[in-house]
Amino acid sequence: MKWIIPLEAASPEDRPRIGGKGYALYRLQAGGFPVPPAVCVTTALYRAYLRRTGVGERILMELNRKSFKDLRWEEIWDSALRIRNLFLRKALPPALGKPVRAALGERFGDSPVAVRSSAPEEDAAAVSFAGLHESFLNVRGADAIIESIRKVWASLWSDAALLYRQELKLGVDKSAMAVVVQQLVNGRVSGVAFSHNPVNAAQGVVEAVHGLNQGLVDGAIAPDRWLIDRQRRQIAGHTPAERREWTVADPGGVRLETLPATLQPKAPLTPAEVLQVFDLALASLDYFQTPQDVEWTFAKRDLYLLQSRPITSSREAAEGDQRGWYLSLKRSFENLKLLRGRIENELIPAMVAAADELAAVDLGQLGDGALAAEIRRRSELNTHWVSVYWAEFIPFAHGVRLFGQVYNDSVHPEDPYEFLALLGQTPMAGLERNRLIAEMAALVRATPDMAAALQAGEPPAGPLAAELAAFIDRFGDLSCPASGARQCTERPETLINVILQLATHPSGLPQAAAGGRAEDLKAVFLRLFSGAERRRAEEMLDLARASYQLRDDDNIHLGRIEARLTAALQEARRRLAPRIPEGAAEIDPAELLLALENPAHALRAQTSGPKTAAPPAVRALRARQLVGQPAGPGVARGPARVIHTTADLASFQAGEILVCDAVDPNMTFFAPLSAGVVERRGGMLIHGAIIAREYGLPCVTGVLDATALIRTGDELTVDGFLGIVTVSTGRL
């Protein structure tokens, strides 16, 4: 059958059909090596599936929405998630499914198997795809095997695979995936071995763990490691591991467990066994005539060779290559749990304490020199917390993604972002801020003529002025975007506008969509698991909720610290006002410090000065329709309000379509008042998309050049189902 080829029935011409791993196993089997029985699912089946289900064309549509180089990592992750969902939801058409199911059932029955990727490019001598594609262990029964095969196919399009294949120029649309289905050997000890130590060719390497190999290959478990003198065939060194956990088979696949106390002190291999494994790597080297990297396992006394591939030099990160950093964001569940503890118990309390301490300083009491020192201190603190934000908080956001993948893999929802509904409606630190703003809006609504006076540009008076001052003192005035940008204005017009818009909005404060569905979805999700798996699923959901909540909270806490820095700079500007030259727009903070410390210093305005508006060009090129990602279902029509700087928010009117580079946490009040949201920054898990989903607003993200091609006042239609923004361009 062209869909499935057993190892023993393969031939050299099958190589492109059975992939690198399958071909190596075929050769090993033919050479008499102890490989477990296996069949290869050919690339022909993959291609036929892609063609007959339309999944192939849909992948190309997904990846051709935008030039690959314009995709942010988050968008690549989103694309991979959507593509994976295509594979999860599309069954094999009967014409393919029936013969494949029959062949797998006949061959393996209900005995456990490993389902492994075998891309034709994989394991080729020049490129190592090791670990980019997925494997599934302990799968039982033809239907479960076929589902795992579809997941392996999907892993050809995983975010990591997409990132690397772009550079390797392996052709997104010319790729294919074969799969090896191999009888599972329930090994008591497993590991890898290198015929040549990549850093010292005179040595070989054997690495071993108790139990199955998965934890070692994933990097979750550190192995015992032996170096072998190749010439003398002698152990040249042994580095024991901590041996705290091992990988064991369980009904849902495999899982990490605490290593039994009796095994913890024991090295997984005896010296004789180490040499036995090394001999196997040498035999493979002799057979293939190139240095080999093998995976092996011992079942009782029998040594099995699971796979063998050429050793490749490790991928070295080029200067400025941030893919490594990006991939490091993909933390394991265990790692995220530790990170959560540190964030919740140490970092957030420290941040709150820092902001409180700063707020308690009475700036007016400080002399000029002391104020300069205070500005320096606040600036350093701010820099410190921004770096903590990147190093600790951003990686923690992966908790949401990890849960999303688990949810989709088990539930197979039609909407790949359904999982977000289980995470929403969590109380966020922003809530307190929202409540104070709603209170001020209520005050304006209740006071006759106040809205009109504010609209006419009169300064806030009476109790509103006091509440505003108290709010700004705590949270800043909404004009400073969080996380490092410097665009603050010194008048709270943005804040006044949001209060006005809320006060005059016919239905008052918009409400987030009700969360009743979340409980139903949660129940459906958890019912799919039992026992230890269920506890893990619950823990994962809990972690994802914490991760989701932090996305808002961290910005608020960071914003509070930033607001204290801004307050100190404003105090400096106030004091130095008599020395600021007439007409100077903006004074650099460094200049302010010099002037505070030296009464004779002549203040210089920033050289750039205020931007002069470019002469109105004839708009020969206008966007009629722009494509992004559908990020919030629904259709909205309305005039565009394009936000270039936060000052533009001061003119925002309820019912307009918010068009911006990125929805900043400080814009979260405006988003619910808008008719829809269009964002240049792409991604489904970014702030704007999450708010849009919570408030049921049509939203399109990842629209390239949105703020350049769309002008304030343009009549827009935001199609949040299809991810299309249409601009009315007038009569033909």
Added chain:
Amino acid sequence: MHDSSQIRALLKALFDDQRLAVLATHQDGQPYATLVAFGADDDLATLYFATPRATRKFANLSADPRVALLINNSANQPEDIHRAMAATATGRAVELEGPRRAAYEARYIARHPHLEEFVRSPSCALIAVTVERYVLVRSFQTVLELRMTP
């Protein structure tokens, strides 16, 4: 070769083979042409395609349902002049609703499986064109007309 059953067979083969049609609409007399992924009923009485409701073609055909569709098999080669075949259909467009929409949606998805999310989006209209006549051009200048309605 000029009886209507043979012409129908030619048209059917052409429609099975081609995925895209050129749709002509107009706005206040200004013609407007666009590409659409289309399908055809076996009896050739109806051609159908999908479009988001925010598009100009949707506004145009909503204002005036008279439309034309061009389907052809040219290959961007000099030989197209004698080898290619082009069918122009004229008729009236209507947005499908209810059970008729469901039936045509299933047909559309079977023909364009990769456009499943597109056509199923609530913002996407499925349009049926009741064809009044076909004009079939072959062999450079041979033009035949097939009337579908009296």
